[in-house]
Amino acid sequence: xxxxxxxxxxFFAECIKFLEKQRSRANDQIALKRINDAISVVSRVAANPKxxxxxNVRVKAGLEPMDLVYAFMPAGTDDNRVYLMYSAVVNSMxxxxxxxxxxxxxxxxxxxxxxxxxxxxxxxxxxxxFYFPLLSAKKFAIKSEKQR
Numbered sequence: 001x002x003x004x005x006x007x008x009x010x011f012f013a014e015c016i017k018f019l020e021k022q023r024s025r026a027n028d029q030i031a032l033k034r035i036n037d038a039i040s041v042v043s044r045v046a047a048n049p050k051x052x053x054x055x056n057v058r059v060k061a062g063l064e065p066m067d068l069v070y071a072f073m074p075a076g077t078d079d080n081r082v083y084l085m086y087s088a089v090v091n092s093m094x095x096x097x098x099x100x101x102x103x104x105x106x107x108x109x110x111x112x113x114x115x116x117x118x119x120x121x122x123x124x125x126x127x128x129x130f131y132f133p134l135l136s137a138k139k140f141a142i143k144s145e146k147q148r
Contacts, residue, residue, distance in 0.1 A: 004096050004108060005049075006142040008089070011111060012046035014118045015086055019071065021122075027075050038071030045090060053094025082121060085114040112137035 019039045026032040041063050045052045058064050072083035088110050095107035116137045120128060 001144045002108075002138065002141040003144040004111065004141075006144075007111060007115060007140075008049055008093060008096070009046060010140075010142060011089055011115045011118065012042055012049075014115065014122055015042050015082070016046075017122055018082055018118060022071065022074060025075050031070075031075065034067055034071045037065065038068055041065065041068060042086070049093050052090070053096075055091065058090070082118060085117055089114045109137075112141055115140045 016039055019035055019042065023032065023035045023039075026035055044061070045058070045063055052058050052061070052063060055064070069080055069083045072086065073080055092107040092110045095103040096111065098104045098107070116132070116135070116139075119140055120132045123132075125131065
């Protein structure tokens with residue numbers, strides 16, 4: 001059985017790892033501040049995902065800044081794929097424990113696919129183009145120790 005709480009925390013850890021790589025490549029102080037703010041936002045959301053699963057709560061807490069997308073973009077590019085992964089997971093995380101199977105399964109699959117994609121972005125293995133397409137998204141999930 002998959003532990004979706006731990007898998008969600010692993011996804012947020014991978015997002016922070018990606019942002020820390022971006023921090024070392026920042027062009028100026030504005031970009032560096034934007035990246036540091038994004039790391040703070042991701043850390044706060046990761047600290048209490050059940051509370052921040054609701055969009056309105058995130059907005060009231062200031063966790064949906066307008067320039068968050070630019071922190072996730074590598075310098076000099078328009079590549080916002082990592083932000084789109086983060087946004088998809090954050091917008092669907094309130095449905096991870098929904099009572100309706102359809103919503104729950106969709107949120108869980110979004111989390112697993114995004115985790116696989118961000119691990120692909122963060123890895124430095126030169127054989128990742130051959131290795132990752134062969135792996136299932138469930139391979140990256142954290143398995144629960146105890147069965148219910």
